[in-house]
Structures are given as structure tokens and as C-alpha cells.
Amino acid sequence: LSAQKAAQLLQQTDRMIRTVPEVETVFGKAGRAESATDPAPLEMFETTIRFKPREQWRAGMTPEKLIDELDRAVQVPGLTNIWIPPIRNRIDMLATGIKSPIGVKIAGANLEEIDRVSQQVEAVARKVPGVSSALAERLVGGRYVDIDIDRQDAARYGLNIADVQSIVSSAIGGETVGETIEGLARYPISVRYPREWRDTPQRLEQLPILSPQGSQITLGSVARVRISDGPPMLRSENARLAGWVYVDVRGRDIASVVADLRDAVSAEVKLLPGMSLAYSGQFEFLERANERLKLVVPATLLIIFFLLYLTFGRLDEAVLIMLTLPFALTGGVWFLYLMDYNLSVATGVGFIALAGVAAEFGVIMLLYLKNAWADQQRDGLNGEVALCEAIREGAVQRVRPKAMTVAVIVAGLLPILLGAGTGSEVMSRIAAPMVGGMLSAPLLSLFVIPAAYRLMRRPRRGTQAR
Numbered sequence: 001l002s003a004q005k006a007a008q009l010l011q012q013t014d015r016m017i018r019t020v021p022e023v024e025t026v027f028g029k030a031g032r033a034e035s036a037t038d039p040a041p042l043e044m045f046e047t048t049i050r051f052k053p054r055e056q057w058r059a060g061m062t063p064e065k066l067i068d069e070l071d072r073a074v075q076v077p078g079l080t081n082i083w084i085p086p087i088r089n090r091i092d093m094l095a096t097g098i099k100s101p102i103g104v105k106i107a108g109a110n111l112e113e114i115d116r117v118s119q120q121v122e123a124v125a126r127k128v129p130g131v132s133s134a135l136a137e138r139l140v141g142g143r144y145v146d147i148d149i150d151r152q153d154a155a156r157y158g159l160n161i162a163d164v165q166s167i168v169s170s171a172i173g174g175e176t177v178g179e180t181i182e183g184l185a186r187y188p189i190s191v192r193y194p195r196e197w198r199d200t201p202q203r204l205e206q207l208p209i210l211s212p213q214g215s216q217i218t219l220g221s222v223a224r225v226r227i228s229d230g231p232p233m234l235r236s237e238n239a240r241l242a243g244w245v246y247v248d249v250r251g252r253d254i255a256s257v258v259a260d261l262r263d264a265v266s267a268e269v270k271l272l273p274g275m276s277l278a279y280s281g282q283f284e285f286l287e288r289a290n291e292r293l294k295l296v297v298p299a300t301l302l303i304i305f306f307l308l309y310l311t312f313g314r315l316d317e318a319v320l321i322m323l324t325l326p327f328a329l330t331g332g333v334w335f336l337y338l339m340d341y342n343l344s345v346a347t348g349v350g351f352i353a354l355a356g357v358a359a360e361f362g363v364i365m366l367l368y369l370k371n372a373w374a375d376q377q378r379d380g381l382n383g384e385v386a387l388c389e390a391i392r393e394g395a396v397q398r399v400r401p402k403a404m405t406v407a408v409i410v411a412g413l414l415p416i417l418l419g420a421g422t423g424s425e426v427m428s429r430i431a432a433p434m435v436g437g438m439l440s441a442p443l444l445s446l447f448v449i450p451a452a453y454r455l456m457r458r459p460r461r462g463t464q465a466r
């Protein structure tokens with residue numbers, strides 16, 4: 001891709017993005033900056049889009065619908081769209097090196113084989129459900145001008161390899177000889193042969209060179225000029241040549257897509273000896289978090305069970321509260337389904353918080369039931385009728401406090417759940433299980449725990465009731 005064609009495509013995509021009414025400004029960049037931390041090839045366009053305020057958006061427009069509309073607006077053959085917030089883009093690049101949610105890294109010793117496998121992985125990834133786009137870096141297709149210096153011919157004219165290379169780098173490639181200052185801008189002054197002298201291999205061979213003896217010869221007298229194919233960019237990782245495949249995901253959780261992608265690639269793509277394939281991207285954070293949650297969640301449940309046992313002093317009552325926790329979490333699960341949220345680290349944190357609140361509900365209810373039953377026993381009532389009356393009295397005393405607790409929690413979490421500011425994507429997924437659980441956890445503590453307590457404390461057959 002030439003610089004002129006890249007600039008033309010960049011302007012074309014900018015105009016396509018501007019057709020969306022919610023877009024205020026568009027600024028695109030092609031290629032890389034003069035920095036080793038920005039290894040972007042000329043074929044990669046980074047376009048920063050600034051949207052209008054939310055109140056100026058069309059009715060019913062959401063960020064998800066906006067991305068879908070942008071995807072439909074920007075359709076250019078050969079270009080693949082990946083829509084990522086700028087800050088998250090930089091964080092992903094620093095943490096994983098991959099700009100897309102999922103990246104496949106193919107490493108080996110042969111660029112042609114790496115390119116072949118990369119394109120096979122791209123074709124397989126496009127067929128995986130949930131993958132909106134897949135793009136493999138092209139490792140072949142670059143065009144280079146090779147100048148092979150003939151040592152004997154160069155020595156015949158009194159030139160060595162360094163002399164000829166210096167002439168080629170300065171006269172053809174250009175050499176900066178100074179700098180001009182125009183206001184606040186600084187521009188380098190480069191000197192080289194005119195374009196019409198160096199636009200074909202034949203004209204390059206006719207470029208004049210001055211020998212140490214003072215005679216004028218041509219470049220073709222001491223070197224052979226030819227056009228060759230090669231990689232447009234070399235990428236290495238762990239001291240091995242590598243090629244990357246960028247995979248974008250939409251409408252499905254990353255973990256499921258990665259699992260299906262791994263199965264499909266292992267079944268359809270065959271690697272030659274000496275080649276390796278690795279997966280990278282945002283899902284790495286999820287995998288590391290899952291490994292930690294496998295330790296944190298059981299430890300949290302054990303701590304809750306231990307505290308319950310210390311509170312009640314009875315194993316059966318502590319087990320009763322623990323057994324009710326999964327049923328208390330069903331409201332959070334259904335609410336995630338209705339909100340179309342996928343399971344993530346944020347939702348896991350919300351479920352852990354919901355489990356704590358549900359355990360608290362159960363503990364308070366069980367304490368009131370035990371106190372009411374103890375009062376009945378002190379009055380000399382010990383039958384099943386007295387037990388039912390104690391359960392009814394203890395449960396009724398907790399209706400108003402539980403309603404107030406639920407109302408306060410829901411009122412506090414609704415602004416977080418419905419917010420649309422910075423960080424709302426994470427906070428809303430933490431709050432969603434709590435809001436949904438405030439429907440199932442109170443009902444469980446008001447109806448299920450009293451019924452279970454009656455089954456645990458009712459007189460057995462054959463016992464004498466007073």
C-alpha cells in the first residue's frame with residue numbers, strides 16, 4: 001500500500017464515519033509516529049471519533065446501536081473494522097500487545113508458512129459464532145529495491161562497499177542536511193536525486209557516481225539493481241518471527257468465543273514442525289481472574305459458614321443458611337439474562353456481594369424465629385401449633401425491616417445500573433446481580449427459611465406435646 005493510497009483510503013473512511021449524525025469530529029492517522037512504542041504499519045488506520053453529547057443523539061440510540069451503525073457505514077474492501085475506546089485500546093496494547101479482544105500469535109522460522117497459517121486461522125475465525133471480524137497480518141507482498149554491489153567492479157574504480165552504500169543511502173534514500181523553522185514548526189531539509197531520476201530500476205542504474213580518481217561512472221557499473229518481493233513488516237516475539245491475527249467479538253462473551261475458536265483452529269489448521277500458536281488478548285485477564293475466583297469464592301463460602309456456626313452454635317442451622325444461598329442468587333441470574341449481560345469478573349464480584357447480603361437476610365430471619373420459639377417454650381407451649389405461631393410471629397416482625405432494606409439497596413444501585421458515564425460498563429455489571437437478587441433473597445428469607453425451620457423443629461411422631 002503506497003502512502004498516497006493510504007491517505008486516500010483514510011480520507012474515504014473519515015467521510016463515511018461523518019455520515020453518522022451522532023459523530024461530531026473525526027481524526028484519522030495512518031502509519032506510525034516517530035516512536036518505537038507505536039509499531040503501526042501503513043495499512044493500519046487509527047481513527048479517533050468524538051461524539052456529540054448524549055442529549056443530541058437520536059431517540060433510542062445507544063452505544064451498541066451506534067457501533068452497529070458505524071460498522072454498516074464504513075464498508076471498504078480490504079479493510080476490517082475494530083471499534084475500541086481509546087483508553088482501553090492503549091491499555092490492551094501495553095498489557096497484551098493486541099488491540100483486538102482476541103489475538104492469535106503464530107510463530108516460526110519461515111515467513112511464508114507463518115503467512116499461510118495466519119490466513120487459515122483468519123478464515124476459520126470468521127466462521128466462529130460471535131466473531132464480527134478477523135484480520136491476519138500480511139507478511140508477504142512488500143516490494144523492495146535490492147542493490148547488489150559487485151566488489152570487483154567497485155574496487156576497479158577505487159570504491160569500497162561503504163563508499164557505494166553511502167552514495168546509495170544519501171542520493172537515493174535522502175540525507176538530512178539542515179532544518180528550517182517557520183513559526184513554531186520545524187521542517188527537516190533533505191537532499192537527494194529528483195524523483196524522475198530514481199523511479200525505475202533502469203534509471204537507478206544510470207545514476208552518476210564520482211570515483212576517487214575524479215571520473216564519473218554510473219551506479220550500474222558497480223552494482224546490480226533489481227526489484228524483489230519481501231515482507232512489508234517484520235514482527236518478532238521471543239526471538240522468533242511471528243504473525244498476528246486480530247479477532248473482534250460482538251454479541252457474545254469472550255470466553256465462549258475463545259473456547260470455540262481454539263477447538264476450530266486445532267481441528268482445521270495444521271502446524272508444521274517448529275511452529276507454535278498462542279492466544280492473547282483481553283480474555284487473558286478473564287482467565288487469570290477465574291483462577292483467582294476459584295480460590296476466593298470457596299474461601300468466602302467457608303468463612304461465611306464458619307461465622308454462621310459461631311453465631312448459632314448449631315451445625316444444622318448454619319447448613320440451612322448455606323443451602324439457601326444458591327436459591328437467593330437466582331434473581332441475579334435472571335436479571336443478568338434480562339439485561340443481556342454476559343458473565344464476567346464484574347458480575348462475579350456482584351454475586352459475591354449478593355451472597356453476603358442474602359446470608360445476612362437469612363441470619364436475621366433465623367434469629368427472630370429462634371427468639372419467638374424460645375418465648376413460646378418459656379410460656380410452656382411446646383407443640384406444633386405453638387411452633388407455627390412462633391414462626392408466624394417471628395417472620396411477620398421482619399417484613400417491614402426487610403422491605404426498607406431492599407428499598408434502600410435498590411434505590412442506591414439503580415443510578416449505578418442505569419448510568420452512562422465513564423466506567424458505567426463495569427459498575428452496571430457489578431450492580432445488576434445485587435438489584436436482581438433483591439427480588440429473590442427477601443422472598444426466600446420470608447417464605448422458604450420459615451418453612452424449613454418448621455420442618456427442622458416440628459415435634460417428631462411419638463413425642464408427647466404439652
